[in-house]
Amino acid sequence: MKRITAIILAALATLTLSACSNDEPKDNSNNSNNSVNSTPTENSSSSEEQTNSEPAGSAYADPAAVLEAVWGAYPEGDKFPIMGGSTDVAMDYDGKPGPFTLTMTDEMKSSLKVTDSIIPQIKSVASMIHMMNANTFTCAAFEVDGDINAFSTALVDSVNSTHWMCGIPETVITVKTGNYLIMAFGNGEVMEKFKTAATAADGASIVHEGPISLGGGGGIALPV
Numbered sequence: 001m002k003r004i005t006a007i008i009l010a011a012l013a014t015l016t017l018s019a020c021s022n023d024e025p026k027d028n029s030n031n032s033n034n035s036v037n038s039t040p041t042e043n044s045s046s047s048e049e050q051t052n053s054e055p056a057g058s059a060y061a062d063p064a065a066v067l068e069a070v071w072g073a074y075p076e077g078d079k080f081p082i083m084g085g086s087t088d089v090a091m092d093y094d095g096k097p098g099p100f101t102l103t104m105t106d107e108m109k110s111s112l113k114v115t116d117s118i119i120p121q122i123k124s125v126a127s128m129i130h131m132m133n134a135n136t137f138t139c140a141a142f143e144v145d146g147d148i149n150a151f152s153t154a155l156v157d158s159v160n161s162t163h164w165m166c167g168i169p170e171t172v173i174t175v176k177t178g179n180y181l182i183m184a185f186g187n188g189e190v191m192e193k194f195k196t197a198a199t200a201a202d203g204a205s206i207v208h209e210g211p212i213s214l215g216g217g218g219g220i221a222l223p224v
């Protein structure tokens with residue numbers, strides 16, 4: 001029964017998210033794919049000898065492990081019902097982060113606000129989404145092949161170009177750790193708690209934090 005319930009909730013959440021974002025996010029990216037110099041120093045004997053260039057690696061094995069660390073940093077009293085991964089695997093990730101199938105590009109664009117221009121940079125991805133309302137909290141971790149800062153800019157622009165319904169998320173935050181970028185948007189209070197948990201991840205630093213600009217033409221705030 002628990003697995004059946006998880007499948008039903010995953011399907012409902014996907015339908016809700018599709019209804020709450022009237023349009024696909026516009027691909028406003030002017031990303032030139034200029035990579036930050038990340039060439040390691042020759043004969044480096046210690047990981048402590050990192051420069052300020054983009055980190056070449058991470059303490060985490062994959063994006064799901066990144067989100068597991070973030071979710072694990074939440075105090076129990078601050079946690080809420082989540083599901084992880086794309087709908088084809090969500091029944092196995094009830095209440096925890098899960099991997100997102102890369103071939104499910106339409107769902108990735110709809111739920112995680114990825115655009116066509118940055119899909120080729122995604123090596124792997126995982127997600128965790130509020131089970132009751134994705135606009136309250138949606139989070140994804142991307143393993144990025146290329147310039148993480150430019151990738152972040154493209155994602156933030158995509159979130160800001162979305163037409164929202166069913167409650168407009170207030171804040172968007174991106175955090176990088178190694179070659180992973182964590183992106184989340186949602187309710188302001190929820191996002192403050194997310195920021196605390198995300199920045200506790202190994203090597204984490206905030207790339208972007210700001211209000212959602214509704215640059216795509218605004219949205220309709222409905223009771224939730």
